Amino acid sequence: xxxxxxxxxxxxxxxxxxxxxxxxxxxxxxxxxxxxxxxxxxxxxxxxxxxxxxxxxxxxxxxxxxxxxxxxxxxxxxxxxxxxxxxxxxxxxxxxxxxxxxxxxxxxxxxxxxxxxxxxxxxxxxxxxxxxxxxxxxxxxxxxxxxxxxxxxxxxxxxxxxxxxxxxxxxxxxxxxxxxxxxxxxxxxxxxxxxxxxxxxxxxxxxxxxxxxxxxxxxxxxxxxxxxxxxxxxxxxxxxxxxxxxxxxxxxxxxxxxxxxxxxxxxxxxxxxxxxxxxxxxxxxxxxxxxxxxxxxxxxxxxxxxxxxxxxxxxxxxxxxxxxxxxxxxxxxxxxxxxxxxxxxxxxxxxxxxxxxxxxx
Amino acid sequence: xxxxxxxxxxxxxxxxxxxxxxxxxxxxxxxxxxxxxxxxxxxxxxxxxxxxxxxxxxxxxxxxxxxxxxxxxxxxxxxxxxxxxxxxxxxxxxxxxxxxxxxxxxxxxxxxxxxxxxxxxxxxxxxxxxxxxxxxxxxxxxxxxxxxxxxxxxxxxxxxxxxxxxxxxxxxxxxxxxxxxxxxxxxxxxxxxxxxxxxxxxxxxxxxxxxxxxxxxxxxxxxxxxxxxxxxxxxxxxxxxxxxxxxxxxxxxxxxxxxxxxxxxxxxxxxxxxxxxxxxxxxxxxxxxxxxxxxxxxxxxxxxxxxxxxxxxxxxxxxxxxxxxxxxxxxxxxxxxxxxxxxxxxxxxxxxxxxxxxxxxxxxxxxxxxxxxxxxxxxxxxxxxxxxxxxxxxxxxxxxxxxxxxxxxxxxxxxxxxxxxxxxxxxxxxxxxxxxxxxxxxxxxxxxxxxxxxxxxxxxxxxxxxxxxxxxxxxxxx
Numbered sequence: 001x002x003x004x005x006x007x008x009x010x011x012x013x014x015x016x017x018x019x020x021x022x023x024x025x026x027x028x029x030x031x032x033x034x035x036x037x038x039x040x041x042x043x044x045x046x047x048x049x050x051x052x053x054x055x056x057x058x059x060x061x062x063x064x065x066x067x068x069x070x071x072x073x074x075x076x077x078x079x080x081x082x083x084x085x086x087x088x089x090x091x092x093x094x095x096x097x098x099x100x101x102x103x104x105x106x107x108x109x110x111x112x113x114x115x116x117x118x119x120x121x122x123x124x125x126x127x128x129x130x131x132x133x134x135x136x137x138x139x140x141x142x143x144x145x146x147x148x149x150x151x152x153x154x155x156x157x158x159x160x161x162x163x164x165x166x167x168x169x170x171x172x173x174x175x176x177x178x179x180x181x182x183x184x185x186x187x188x189x190x191x192x193x194x195x196x197x198x199x200x201x202x203x204x205x206x207x208x209x210x211x212x213x214x215x216x217x218x219x220x221x222x223x224x225x226x227x228x229x230x231x232x233x234x235x236x237x238x239x240x241x242x243x244x245x246x247x248x249x250x251x252x253x254x255x256x257x258x259x260x261x262x263x264x265x266x267x268x269x270x271x272x273x274x275x276x277x278x279x280x281x282x283x284x285x286x287x288x289x290x291x292x293x294x295x296x297x298x299x300x301x302x303x304x305x306x307x308x309x310x311x312x313x314x315x316x317x318x319x320x321x322x323x324x325x326x327x328x329x330x331x332x333x334x335x336x337x338x339x340x341x342x343x344x345x346x347x348x349x350x351x352x353x354x355x356x357x358x359x360x361x
Numbered sequence: 362x363x364x365x366x367x368x369x370x371x372x373x374x375x376x377x378x379x380x381x382x383x384x385x386x387x388x389x390x391x392x393x394x395x396x397x398x399x400x401x402x403x404x405x406x407x408x409x410x411x412x413x414x415x416x417x418x419x420x421x422x423x424x425x426x427x428x429x430x431x432x433x434x435x436x437x438x439x440x441x442x443x444x445x446x447x448x449x450x451x452x453x454x455x456x457x458x459x460x461x462x463x464x465x466x467x468x469x470x471x472x473x474x475x476x477x478x479x480x481x482x483x484x485x486x487x488x489x490x491x492x493x494x495x496x497x498x499x500x501x502x503x504x505x506x507x508x509x510x511x512x513x514x515x516x517x518x519x520x521x522x523x524x525x526x527x528x529x530x531x532x533x534x535x536x537x538x539x540x541x542x543x544x545x546x547x548x549x550x551x552x553x554x555x556x557x558x559x560x561x562x563x564x565x566x567x568x569x570x571x572x573x574x575x576x577x578x579x580x581x582x583x584x585x586x587x588x589x590x591x592x593x594x595x596x597x598x599x600x601x602x603x604x605x606x607x608x609x610x611x612x613x614x615x616x617x618x619x620x621x622x623x624x625x626x627x628x629x630x631x632x633x634x635x636x637x638x639x640x641x642x643x644x645x646x647x648x649x650x651x652x653x654x655x656x657x658x659x660x661x662x663x664x665x666x667x668x669x670x671x672x673x674x675x676x677x678x679x680x681x682x683x684x685x686x687x688x689x690x691x692x693x694x695x696x697x698x699x700x701x702x703x704x705x706x707x708x709x710x711x712x713x714x715x716x717x718x719x720x721x722x723x724x725x726x727x728x729x730x731x732x733x734x735x736x737x738x739x740x741x742x743x744x745x746x747x748x749x750x751x752x753x754x755x756x757x758x759x760x761x762x763x764x765x766x767x768x769x770x771x772x773x774x775x776x777x778x779x780x781x782x783x784x785x786x787x788x789x790x791x792x793x794x795x796x797x798x799x800x801x802x803x804x805x806x807x808x809x810x811x812x813x814x815x816x817x818x819x820x821x822x823x824x825x826x827x828x829x830x831x832x833x834x835x836x837x838x839x
Contacts, residue, residue: 012810020818024821199825205368
């Protein structure tokens with residue numbers, strides 16, 4: 001009798017906990033619907049923003065997730081017509097997360113700020129299309145441009161590189177993954193998980209968060225170092241990867257030029273001062289965080305790669321007659337100008353690129 | 362360490378875990394250590410103040426008791442001497458830390474035309490957190506012993522715990538020694554219902570503070586920082602501030618009571634739906650109850666209360682409310698707020714016979730309408746007081762009230778949005794809990810368990826995902 005009573009209490013307790021969690025999840029869904037216009041059922045995460053089909057990996061047309069919205073033609077920004085309006089100069093901006101504007105406030109990514117600055121300088125003359133996608137590599141852009149982007153008849157193509165993508169375990173390949181058939185169905189997500197993670201990050205003191213992050217990063221790096229033989233790690237920018245970057249960039253320039261558009265290159269900026277002694281504790285942590293994504297590279301290698309690829313960009317620019325905007329110099333090495341720009345960092349980049357575009361005839 | 366911070370969550374979990382495994386004596390010692398740690402977390406230097414206050418009042422209490430026990434012709438004189446020692450200490454500390462610059466500032470200004478530089482009188486004094494609360498608490502201890510209402514304790518550490526008990530140390534409720542000391546001296550038992558009630562109160566308090574008060578604060582700041590707000594903006598801003606300050610302070614009191622309940626203590630109710638008060642007297646019976654009853658018992662009654670004729674009653678009311686206003690802070694707006702409430706109480710007393718003459722017959726509907734009308738009027742009178750309380754200068758008070766009277770600017774209904782978003786859930790939840798009585802309260806584990814679970818989930822969602830980031834409690838500055 002007593003056991004039965006205990007069982008009943010336990011069952012009721014479990015039932016209440018389940019009801020509580022289900023209610024929270026329902027609240028999260030209603031909240032997403034009301035705030036972002038998200039569907040009540042179905043997948044809802046960053047993954048909604050990208051897809052892979054015959055065009056290769058690209059932004060999903062018409063997708064939106066929270067404040068990130070993709071228009072009907074796969075560009076981040078307002079709706080446009082495929083046909084270029086008369087008298088308008090189309091500027092196509094390509095790149096990865098820095099260009100997509102992953103961390104900036106809405107409307108503050110550097111392509112959006114470029115549009116604003118160009119509008120101020122020459123109202124109605126320029127139209128900036130942001131074709132960037134988080135994690136997009138150079139070879140994928142070559143394919144994407146070849147099969148899709150050229151149709152928009154861009155006059156100018158601006159490329160902001162992501163050298164770190166050449167330090168992944170597998171080098172970016174020219175052969176692009178494509179998919180035919182119906183788009184992949186994304187699984188249902190528990191909305192509460194992401195929301196809770198965000199809240200915890202806000203609630204837990206920065207010092208504890210930093211400590212936890214450092215532990216996690218150290219653990220991941222230690223795992224990589226254990227798993228692979230000594231010598232697997234790169235201490236300097238690997239020459240073959242720098243060469244590959246050069247090869248791919250040359251191919252992209254050719255592809256763009258073949259469409260009749262003019263090409264503008266940019267060097268890549270980061271937040272790290274050249275003198276390591278001047279690094280703050282946050283710099284060190286950011287570097288460790290960066291290394292998580294490129295486990296073969298040491299911090300020195302990452303910075304060396306930045307330096308080498310920027311050299312390649314300048315060299316190619318000179319050799320092929322492509323204007324180069326030295327963003328690495330324009331953006332001071334400050335915390336607010338990490339690879340992923342802050343609103344302020346994005347403004348500096350936009351200003352440098354806008355000046356160059358306005359000078360092009 | 363704020364109640365709505367991660368640090369406090371960790372602190373309280375450790376204290377609670379230790380608390381229930383220790384014996385009574387060690388429980389009290391651990392609580393005392395925890396309370397000193399809690400207080401020292403802001404500024405350890407002020408621990409010396411609270412310790413000094415504890416020692417003086419402990420000795421004063423014992424000496425007064427000895428005088429009572431020994432009796433004789435010197436009894437009254439000796440008792441009075443120790444009471445004066447205690448009062449000088451308490452009011453001296455309060456006066457120096459809280460009001461020194463308030464009084465020397467105007468003095469310095471007054472002397473300036475005569476070429477006397479009194480700026481040297483100005484001192485950069487940091488106001489110790491909660492000094493007004495624990496000073497009033499220790500004062501009530503010595504006054505009660507003096508009046509023979511209670512006997513002092515000989516156990517120093519337990520008395521020190523009474524002075525510094527962390528849940529109510531920095532922002533009340535102001536506990537009476539006769540209520541809290543016996544609980545400290547006696548053994549506490551773990552009772553599930555009390556513990557659950559405590560958790561509920563903490564949750565509810567956090568909801569009030571983090572979701573309602575802190576979210577409304579952003580809107581209120583916007584209105585009060587605006588150089589020339591419209592009449593409707595002033596109205597909405599003041600309504601919002603009424604809910605902000607209520608939820609900020611009541612939220613703190615609820616968390617304090619909840620923490621105490623989780624450890625087997627019962628602290629007094631500090632707020633009892635003050636905005637449903639239909640007259641000023643009822644308002645003060647519902648708002649900051651521990652302070653208003655303290656002022657009544659130790660100030661108003663000591664001045665003679667209502668026993669010495671109408672004029673003196675009004676004088677006592679005015680003086681009590683003036684000092685009540687000054688207690689809130691060393692600034693003229695608080696004084697004005699106190700005087701205003703004193704005036705409301707006096708006017709209400711004057712018109713009470715007239716109000717009683719209003720005969721509505723036997724109609725319940727009419728009586729309800731009349732009650733609602735009085736509640737609305739009283740709410741707006743209280744709101745007018747909040748303008749004095751919240752404004753940063755007299756100019757701002759003139760400007761805001763002037764704009765309301767001139768009906769300046771257009772009515773922008775979107776300004777009602779913050780009120781609808783943040784104050785409405787509070788009003789609904791409180792009304793629901795009151796309508797269903799104790800059984801309907803979320804904190805009780807009886808009927809409607811499944812419905813209550815849904816209610817908790819809704820409130821928890823709003824609290825966690827829509828709560829504003831941690832900020833200080835308004836009443837900490839007092």
